[in-house]
Amino acid sequence: MTHPMVTDSINKLRQSKIRLTPQRKAILEYMVESQSHPTADEIYRALSPQFPNMSAATVYNNLHLFAKIGFVKELTYGDASSRYDFTNTHHYHAICEKCGAVTDLYYPVLDDVESVAEDLIGFEVTSHRMEVYGICPDCQELEK
The missing domain is CATH 1.10.10.10 (Winged helix-like DNA-binding domain superfamily/Winged helix DNA-binding domain)
Known part of the structure; x- marks a missing residue:
């Protein structure tokens, strides 16, 4: 199916x-x-x-x-x-600096960041993107 x-x-x-x-x-x-x-x-x-x-x-x-x-x-x-x-939902990405794995990060609190930018600084937003960098759980485990 x-x-x-x-x-x-x-x-x-x-x-x-x-x-x-x-x-x-x-x-x-x-x-x-x-x-x-x-x-x-x-x-x-x-x-x-x-x-x-x-x-x-x-x-x-x-x-x-x-x-x-x-x-x-x-x-x-x-x-x-x-x-x-x-892209079926708005989400962000967490990227492992060791293995390069990209993991989806859902954080609805940031959904209004575009309207905040428009309201606070008059910025006409076309899109936004956020990445979080660090070490994924698998690579943390390998380091132990």
């Missing part, structure tokens, strides 16, 4: 008159079900057994399309490769 977030995304693709290819559906499903923030290369490697003729460029191009539509956010943290996040 298809995940409801995938179904919503498929409907949005159709409304945008974008053809749903099996590769696009597989990339969406992977993004939703992986519960991680994969790189394009990780997605390519995971899906290549299922789609042996699919190129890495196909994955990159579809991720860029999904980012343009608003399904996916490209996360760049200064390292070599971007990670991609399926």
